Amino acid sequence: MSERQLVVLTVNDTEHEILVEPRRTLSDALRHDLELTGTHVGCEHGVCGACTVLVDGAPVRACLMFAVQAEGSRVTTVESLGHDGELSDLQQAFSSHHGLQCGFCTPGFLMLAEGFLADEPDADRDAVRDALSANLCRCTGYQTVVDAVADVATRRRTSASKETRS
Ligand code: FES
Ligand code: FES
Numbered sequence: 834m835s836e837r838q839l840v841v842l843t844v845n846d847t848e849h850e851i852l853v854e855p856r857r858t859l860s861d862a863l864r865h866d867l868e869l870t871g872t873h874v875g876c877e878h879g880v881c882g883a884c885t886v887l888v889d890g891a892p893v894r895a896c897l898m899f900a901v902q903a904e905g906s907r908v909t910t911v912e913s914l915g916h917d918g919e920l921s922d923l924q925q926a927f928s929s930h931h932g933l934q935c936g937f938c939t940p941g942f943l944m945l946a947e948g949f950l951a952d953e954p955d956a957d958r959d960a961v962r963d964a965l966s967a968n969l970c971r972c973t974g975y976q977t978v979v980d981a982v983a984d985v986a987t988r989r990r991t992s993a994s995k996e997t998r999s
Contacts, residue, residue, distance in 0.1 A: 840904050844869065845913040853900050859893075860884040862900035863910060871911040871940050875969075882968030885941035885948075886910050892948035892967075911940035914947070923947060923985050932981035934972035941968050946982045954990060958983045 837852045844867060851866040860877075863869045863886070875883035877896045884895040887909035914921040920928065923943055933939045942965065949964040950956065956964070961983045962975075970978065 838901065840901050842867070842900065842903055842908060843906070844908045845910060846907075851900070855899060855901050857900045858896050859886070859888075859898040859900050859903050859908070860895035862903075863895060863908075866900075869910050869912050873937055873940055875937070880969065881938070881941070882945060883938050883941040885944045885968065887944055887948050890948060890951060892945045909944070909947075911943055914943060922988065923950075923981070926981040926985045926988075927978070930977045930981040930984065932973060932978040938968060938970040938972075942970070942978055942982075946985070950982070950986055950989065954986070954993070956986055961986060 835854050835856065837854050840851055840853055842849050842851060842862065844863065849867055851862060853862055853866060860872055860874050863872045864874065872886055872895055873883040874896055875881035879894050879897045882894060885892050886895045887893070888898070888903060889906050914924055923946055927933050927939060927943065945965065945968050953960060958979065962979050965975065965978060965982060
């Protein structure tokens, strides 16, 4: 067993010190060391995207990154969405468009979509579909997930343009 080392991780704006082996993945550190079990682990080799979190705002597969590599970066997980028991706009849209069934893939899709929309606020439906193709879902057939994210993209644009005008 390799020697464990102290890592300082900033997750959802909170700093945590954890003692981990260098081979500890970020997904395992989040789930087992920080008890942030909203980040799901499916394939563990970078294919399914269930483990997607944001690292410095960009979607990253947490099963492919070591926790030690995330030191000094800003990690954002699905637990950051929604406040005081209220769903975020994206979570609400997944619910109202029936964008989830078993929900296993959902945290990964939510974080992928958050990162994508922050980077591409003007994305149209085709761009949304293309971005979401990075992650796998075994239940929904994808249309409803695309509907949810495209809906939020439109709503955010509308609200941004109203703010600009006021
Ligand atoms: Fe990380 Fe599948 S669990 S990509
Ligand atoms: Fe079941 Fe996506 S909702 S895997």
